[in-house]
Amino acid sequence: MSDDKLSNRHMARLVILLCLVLLAALLAVYTLSNHADRPSSPVSTTDRGGNNQPVLEVIDALPSPVIENAATMRPERDRAVSEASSSVIPDDRKFLVLHFQSPMGDALNGVGFELAAVETERPSPSQALRSGDDGSLKLAVAGTTDEAWLRITDLEWHCDPQRIPLPGSVTRHDSTLHRLVTVEFDIRYDDGTAFVGRASDGTGDAMPPRRAGNGDVRGGGKASGGGFYVSGEPIRVSGISPRDTILNIYAERAGYTRFDHALKKYELYEGARISITILKPKNPPGSIIAHFDSSQFPKRSHVWWYRLTPDNPTNNENYSRYNSRPADGLHAWHQVRPGTYTLHITDETRVWSGVVDVVASEETHVDVVLAVPAAATLRVIDENGEPLPQACLHRQPKHYIDYPLKPENGVRNSSGIDGSVTLSGLAPTVTELIVEAKGYEAQTIRVALSTGQESDLGTIRLVPSIGSIVVQLRNVKPDQSYEVMYIHPWGRGGNSTRQTVLETGTVTFERVKLRDYLVAVHLKGGGSVEQKRVTLTPDSPQAIVELDVAGLEADDE
Numbered sequence: 251m252s253d254d255k256l257s258n259r260h261m262a263r264l265v266i267l268l269c270l271v272l273l274a275a276l277l278a279v280y281t282l283s284n285h286a287d288r289p290s291s292p293v294s295t296t297d298r299g300g301n302n303q304p305v306l307e308v309i310d311a312l313p314s315p316v317i318e319n320a321a322t323m324r325p326e327r328d329r330a331v332s333e334a335s336s337s338v339i340p341d342d343r344k345f346l347v348l349h350f351q352s353p354m355g356d357a358l359n360g361v362g363f364e365l366a367a368v369e370t371e372r373p374s375p376s377q378a379l380r381s382g383d384d385g386s387l388k389l390a391v392a393g394t395t396d397e398a399w400l401r402i403t404d405l406e407w408h409c410d411p412q413r414i415p416l417p418g419s420v421t422r423h424d425s426t427l428h429r430l431v432t433v434e435f436d437i438r439y440d441d442g443t444a445f446v447g448r449a450s451d452g453t454g455d456a457m458p459p460r461r462a463g464n465g466d467v468r469g470g471g472k473a474s475g476g477g478f479y480v481s482g483e484p485i486r487v488s489g490i491s492p493r494d495t496i497l498n499i500y501a502e503r504a505g506y507t508r509f510d511h512a513l514k515k516y517e518l519y520e521g522a523r524i525s526i527t528i529l530k531p532k533n534p535p536g537s538i539i540a541h542f543d544s545s546q547f548p549k550r551s552h553v554w555w556y557r558l559t560p561d562n563p564t565n566n567e568n569y570s571r572y573n574s575r576p577a578d579g580l581h582a583w584h585q586v587r588p589g590t591y592t593l594h595i596t597d598e599t600r601v602w603s604g605v606v607d608v609v610a611s612e613e614t615h616v617d618v619v620l621a622v623p624a625a626a627t628l629r630v631i632d633e634n635g636e637p638l639p640q641a642c643l644h645r646q647p648k649h650y651i652d653y654p655l656k657p658e659n660g661v662r663n664s665s666g667i668d669g670s671v672t673l674s675g676l677a678p679t680v681t682e683l684i685v686e687a688k689g690y691e692a693q694t695i696r697v698a699l700s701t702g703q704e705s706d707l708g709t710i711r712l713v714p715s716i717g718s719i720v721v722q723l724r725n726v727k728p729d730q731s732y733e734v735m736y737i738h739p740w741g742r743g744g745n746s747t748r749q750t751v752l753e754t755g756t757v758t759f760e761r762v763k764l765r766d767y768l769v770a771v772h773l774k775g776g777g778s779v780e781q782k783r784v785t786l787t788p789d790s791p792q793a794i795v796e797l798d799v800a801g802l803e804a805d806d807e
Contacts, residue, residue, distance in 0.1 A: 357385030450477030452496030505611030603677035637669030717762035725800035731774035
């Protein structure tokens with residue numbers, strides 16, 4: 251092979267190599283220019299269509315057209331923000347400039363916070379961020395964003411969570427933060443005994459949720475979300491915002507109730523020491539301690555139901571609980587209003603029931619022995635000896651039955667068309683049952699139940715009620731309808747005792763049981779109430795009640 255041919259081949263290879271290098275360079279230039287037109291997107295999320303699109307993006311500066319608009323809002327700060335920025339960002343974006351400052355107006359750099367963009371009330375995943383050296387941070391969000399949710403997570407500064415509307419192309423938002431302080435609390439009862447228990451921020455403003463590493467808690471306690479636990483010694487709690495708040499102290503000692511202590515912002519400064527004395531209330535509550543035989547507990551987990559029913563319930567008393575097995579063989583109710591209660595406890599297969607008297611400032615102890623439930627059956631007849639359907643057999647002597655009846659195992663059941671009724675799930679400790687029906691007086695039956703057995707109580711004849719209530723409405727409007735009812739003295743029930751009153755203004759309730767009632771009236775459809783309390787007795791079975799309806803108002807629609 252000649253030297254000329256070798257030279258030609260080398261030349262051809264060199265040309266091909268140069269072409270490949272040139273092509274690669276052109277491709278690199280095209281790629282770089284294409285990417286230069288798009289901003290970096292350190293924060294992305296998946297939109298509802300499954301596409302990966304940037305939702306919240308930190309930027310170095312606002313684009314030039316936006317800077318002109320923003321500068322008219324805060325010229326002295328936005329000029330520093332812009333600094334000849336020429337960033338190009340797509341037109342379908344909104345811009346948010348956050349600025350954090352102290353109460354004195356000083357810029358706060360490095361403040362930790364979380365921010366989430368919200369579109370049609372659906373937030374994107376929150377992003378952990380920090381303010382810049384000038385206390386500000388500039389962000390771009392999708393143009394469809396309605397608002398942003400801001401939450402401070404900093405260990406040194408705090409403010410309430412904020413919702414920031416984003417109505418236009420650019421929004422500036424200033425947040426004034428308060429420095430968190432460490433305060434020592436010394437909490438004791440009025441007899442000097444150290445408090446052991448939980449305390450929390452009653453307003454939710456002064457004590458933000460604690461995170462790992464947040465707070466310097468020493469000397470007998472630990473902090474947790476929005477509050478702290480005291481183990482009997484003074485406790486130092488950090489992360490407190492100096493503002494007016496209420497400290498809820500959950501005193502579970504007999505004779506005490508939750509104690510609310512007002513904290514003023516001038517008391518909350520770094521290193522402050524606050525002494526709090528828990529005072530006994532004027533009407534102190536009592537406690538119930540139920541003791542269980544731990545040998546009765548099976549190895550597997552059980553579901554428990556605790557029902558504590560007051561004989562004279564008020565609107566706000568509800569002591570029922572759905573819970574796990576008793577801890578260490580005990581289950582306690584604290585802050586219980588003094589009075590007589592029926593305590594009913596069940597697990598998956600067994601039951602116990604008893605009457606408990608709660609005394610102010612004292613602990614009432616009861617021994618609970620669970621047993622296989624019993625049942626009772628009987629037949630109810632009326633004054634003529636005919637079967638009485640819809641009669642109620644129950645175990646709550648002072649409760650007012652509201653119709654239509656809602657059966658509940660171990661509590662109440664109604665008779666069928668033949669007058670027969672069976673109540674299952676009863677504790678063998680139950681010694682009294684009550685039979686009653688609408689328009690008939692209640693009758694108490696003494697019983698002796700056996701574990702796992704059904705007792706036949708025979709036939710019970712009920713006597714018609716002789717009470718009556720005449721309600722006369724004054725200042726009735728001819729074009730207005732009213733609803734009148736007689737209900738439990740504490741305002742419960744009334745589904746089966748309502749009657750509509752038209753232009754006559756008078757309604758009479760017949761065959762009413764002899765007991766206490768609250769007679770009430772309101773406009774048809776609801777609204778304000780006018781009421782009076784009455785008592786029906788054998789010596790005075792009729793009551794005439796006058797109610798002035800001139801001032802009644804309807805519910806706001």
